[in-house]
Amino acid sequence: MNRQMLERASIEALIAIDSPGLELLTEAQRMASLREMLATRPPGDVWVxxxxxxxxxxxxxxxxxxIARIDGWHRSFCLSxxxxxxxxxxxxxxxxxxxxGSCHGAAYRLAxxxxxCELQLLWRREMACGAYVPRWVQLKDNESEPFGWAIAFTIDADHPQYAGGLDEAVAVRRLATASGGLGSCADYLFRTRDSLHANGIHxxxxxxxxxxxNALHAEKFGSSQKAVPPAYRCRSRVQGSAER
Structure with a gap:
């Protein structure tokens, strides 16, 4: 998913191909959500x-x-x-x-x-179906000192797509086999793992x-898979929309 794709609102076209009946938020609904978020903006710079x-x-x-930490939330594959x-x-x-729990990640300070402008693009990306609840969270550095407030997208536990507490075997099978217009879940998982490692996050x-x-891929394909197995790759159906 690149910036041009978000500017063209091409994400809706991809969603419609993979899941024609999925109910999406309208652009007006997303912008109303963004206005509500900014209305409660804490003092200081805006971080994501x-x-x-x-x-x-x-x-x-x-x-x-x-690199920053937030408390009260943890990273989880809980969105179906x-x-x-x-x-x-x-x-x-x-x-x-x-x-x-807590979560380490990357914080971006906006001009x-x-x-x-930047948050409008972000809302198109993250608020397509309304399964996330955007919140202001306090950022902390390596010494646990607060240094700003950021927008973070938390799960709506009441949304039909919430999958918290999913059996591990089911989660592994989904991550190993699912793919759509942006690629596979395995690719998403491996890229995230590698990026966390590169940023010193465990x-x-x-x-x-x-x-x-990786073990399931090895069982199916006969060798350990660092990348996504060919059978699970899915080329983007909208030109120029491949994530980078």
């Missing part, structure tokens, strides 16, 4: 907190990037998806922030003059899932 693909593919312009990296027949899983649960998916 990334815990999944935003770490390795932010697609937004920022003045500064820092039937589009983009899954289909109705073979649903996948994507990351969200679920309640409890004041770019706040509205997430035991995500690393366990990656290891189990």
């Amino acid at each position: 907190f990334g815990y999944g693909s935003l770490i390795w593919n932010s697609a937004i312009d920022s003045l500064e990037r820092r 998806i039937t589009a983009l990296r899954g289909t109705v027949d073979r649903p996948g899983l994507m990351l969200a922030l679920d309640r409890g 004041e003059e770019d706040v509205e 997430d035991p649960q995500l690393e366990r899932l990656a290891s189990l998916v």
Whole structure:
């Protein structure tokens, strides 16, 4: 998913191919959500907190990037998806922030003059179906000192796509086999794992899932798979929309 795709609102076209019946938020509904968020903006700069693909593919312009921790939320494959990296027949899983614990990720500081423009793109990306609840979260550095407030996308536990507490074997199978217009869930998982490693972030649960998916691929294809097995790759159906 790149910036041009978000500017063209092509994400809706991809979703419609993978999951024609999926109910999406309208542009007006997304912008109303963004206005409500900005109306409760804390003092200081606006930051965006990334815990999944935003770490390795932010697609937004920022003045500064820092590794940060937030408390009260943890990274979890608790969002069931039937589009983009899954289909109705073979649903996948994507990351969200679920309640409890803490999470290390990447924080992006936005230029004041770019706040509205950049967040409009972010809302198109993250608020397509309304399964996330955007919140202001306090960012902390390596010494646990607060240094700003960021927007983070947490899961709506009442949404039909919430998949918290999913059996591990089911989660592994979904991550290993689901794919859609943006590619496979396995690719998303492995890219996130590699990006966390590159940024010095240790997430035991995500690393366990990656290891189990890798083992399942090895069982099916006869060797350990660092990348996504060919059978699970799915070329983007909209020109120029492949994530980078």
